[in-house]
Amino acid sequence: MEHRIANSLKILTEADKEACETVRVSENEPLSGKKRLFIESYGCQMNFSDSEIVASVMREAGFATTSDVNNADLIFLNTCSIRDNAEQKVRNRLKHLNYIKKNRPGTLIGVLGCMAERLKTKFLEEEKMVDIVTGPDAYRDLPRLVEEAGTGQKGVNVFLSREETYADISPIRLNSNSVSAFVSIMRGCDNMCSFCVVPFTRGRERSRDPYSIVKEAETLFHDGYREVTLLGQNVDSYKWTPEGEAVNGALGETPVNFANLLEMVAKVNPELRVRFSTSHPKDITDEVLYTIKKYDNICNHIHLPAQSGNTRVLEIMNRTYSREWYIDRIDAIRRILGEDCGVSHDMIAGFCTETEEEHRDSMSLMEYARFDFGYMFTYSERPGTLAAKKFADDIPEEVKKRRLAEIIEVQRRISLERNQRLLGTVQKVLIEGPSKKSDEDFSGRSDQNKMVVFPRENHKKGQYVDVLITDCNAATLLGRVLLPEPLLG
Ligand code: SAM
Numbered sequence: 001m002e003h004r005i006a007n008s009l010k011i012l013t014e015a016d017k018e019a020c021e022t023v024r025v026s027e028n029e030p031l032s033g034k035k036r037l038f039i040e041s042y043g044c045q046m047n048f049s050d051s052e053i054v055a056s057v058m059r060e061a062g063f064a065t066t067s068d069v070n071n072a073d074l075i076f077l078n079t080c081s082i083r084d085n086a087e088q089k090v091r092n093r094l095k096h097l098n099y100i101k102k103n104r105p106g107t108l109i110g111v112l113g114c115m116a117e118r119l120k121t122k123f124l125e126e127e128k129m130v131d132i133v134t135g136p137d138a139y140r141d142l143p144r145l146v147e148e149a150g151t152g153q154k155g156v157n158v159f160l161s162r163e164e165t166y167a168d169i170s171p172i173r174l175n176s177n178s179v180s181a182f183v184s185i186m187r188g189c190d191n192m193c194s195f196c197v198v199p200f201t202r203g204r205e206r207s208r209d210p211y212s213i214v215k216e217a218e219t220l221f222h223d224g225y226r227e228v229t230l231l232g233q234n235v236d237s238y239k240w241t242p243e244g245e246a247v248n249g250a251l252g253e254t255p256v257n258f259a260n261l262l263e264m265v266a267k268v269n270p271e272l273r274v275r276f277s278t279s280h281p282k283d284i285t286d287e288v289l290y291t292i293k294k295y296d297n298i299c300n301h302i303h304l305p306a307q308s309g310n311t312r313v314l315e316i317m318n319r320t321y322s323r324e325w326y327i328d329r330i331d332a333i334r335r336i337l338g339e340d341c342g343v344s345h346d347m348i349a350g351f352c353t354e355t356e357e358e359h360r361d362s363m364s365l366m367e368y369a370r371f372d373f374g375y376m377f378t379y380s381e382r383p384g385t386l387a388a389k390k391f392a393d394d395i396p397e398e399v400k401k402r403r404l405a406e407i408i409e410v411q412r413r414i415s416l417e418r419n420q421r422l423l424g425t426v427q428k429v430l431i432e433g434p435s436k437k438s439d440e441d442f443s444g445r446s447d448q449n450k451m452v453v454f455p456r457e458n459h460k461k462g463q464y465v466d467v468l469i470t471d472c473n474a475a476t477l478l479g480r481v482l483l484p485e486p487l488l489g
């Protein structure tokens with residue numbers, strides 16, 4: 001337990017905890033003669049979204065998903081490399097899968113995603129039971145690789161593409177609450193934050209055709225979904241230019257930036273909530289903030305990772321903004337969207353050479369920004385990154401852990417204060433399903449992405465309700481649904 005506390009999160013809504021910590025497994029589809037595919041996904045929302053693309057590709061090849069790993073013909077682990085403990089989780093899981101394979105020798109095991117891309121064929125040398133290694137841009141090739149592995153040859157494709165966006169593939173929704181869905185709008189990352197492995201595992205940034213994004217949102221709305229979260233490593237640098245056109249015009253289509261895309265998706269239907277993640281402080285524009293303000297169905301919540309509150313540390317992290325720049329963006333959010341806009345962050349404790357004073361700058365930035373919640377981590381050196389090459393990982397583990405605990409404590413207090421401000425207010429909540437703790441209660445999220453729990457009564461999943469907030473803790477708001485006033489006369 002202590003290990004977990006030291007290495008990850010703290011003040012999160014239940015849904016965010018799930019997004020960050022839970023390993024997601026595929027669900028049972030009707031089999032009718034098909035082979036069984038079990039997919040287990042680790043890490044970020046992008047990975048969960050990718051697993052839905054993988055399920056779709058494999059359905060075409062005659063596989064249906066199963067939630068029972070012991071009965072699967074094919075097992076995929078969609079992996080994460082962001083911190084060392086994420087990789088260790090996968091290594092441990094493989095030990096268990098080895099045991100399953102010994103009992104059912106025909107079972108094939110594939111490792112997908114960031115770890116596959118980072119380690120490539122080395123993975124096959126290190127983990128002998130693995131049959132398939134596939135990077136994030138090679139999922140269309142999976143049926144061929146599986147077939148190859150079926151003949152006893154190992155299947156490897158870790159080619160990183162400059163074009164692949166899987167725009168034409170309709171994802172099969174896995175672990176869905178049938179109310180909210182992830183929609184991937186871009187892939188890869190062109191930033192080179194010195195601590196981060198993502199540019200090496202997910203390749204160059206590319207944006208997906210906006211019309212395919214709108215179509216996916218329309219289909220989801222038609223199928224009863226009421227919320228989409230647009231996903232990218234840096235959504236603010238989304239930019240799509242019509243094919244063959246370097247500049248505006250000749251085909252009558254203009255380039256689409258993130259503010260334009262938000263507007264296009266918001267217009268799908270006013271009853272469809274639009275969320276997005278992740279924003280980058282260097283790229284988030286006032287135009288995006290005004291677009292959020294203009295549409296009621298674009299949620300008032302911005303996830304704006306800070307990573308540090310100190311300009312020197314930000315510089316060696318290669319984040320390309322200063323503390324003052326970050327504060328300017330927070331001020332812009334408050335000016336344009338108001339005090340109530342939900343703002344969350346990521347923070348890294350104990351990056352190379354960070355002093356006590358610089359650590360205190362991170363905490364003072366949190367006090368200034370009044371974040372609603374945050375994902376907080378100790379620095380974990382990743383092989384091949386700029387930081388691993390240039391700086392010593394010189395902050396002792398116990399100092400990192402102590403700094404992280406201090407950051408978490410500050411966030412816990414601010415989260416509670418931010419929630420207490422909402423006591424007595426009415427929040428519009430989209431019902432996602434039964435609460436984690438009791439079937440008698442429903443839970444859903446407010447506009448600002450806060451988890452709200454209230455008595456279930458006769459309400460329905462997928463419905464919007466007005467909830468009077470009567471109690472709270474640092475992670476959750478509690479309340480009761482206000483029924484509409486009866487019409488007089
Ligand atoms: N693209 C997003 C951004 O720019 O913030 C998020 C990318 S990453 C998947 C999510 C978070 O993991 C980062 O914001 C950072 O706080 C954390 N992270 C990334 N590399 C890390 C490392 N080497 N050690 C600890 N935390 C790390």
Ligand code: SF4
Nearest residue numbers: 189191193196198233
């Ligand atoms: Fe990693 Fe930085 Fe890209 Fe985020 S913006 S994915 S932290 S390199």
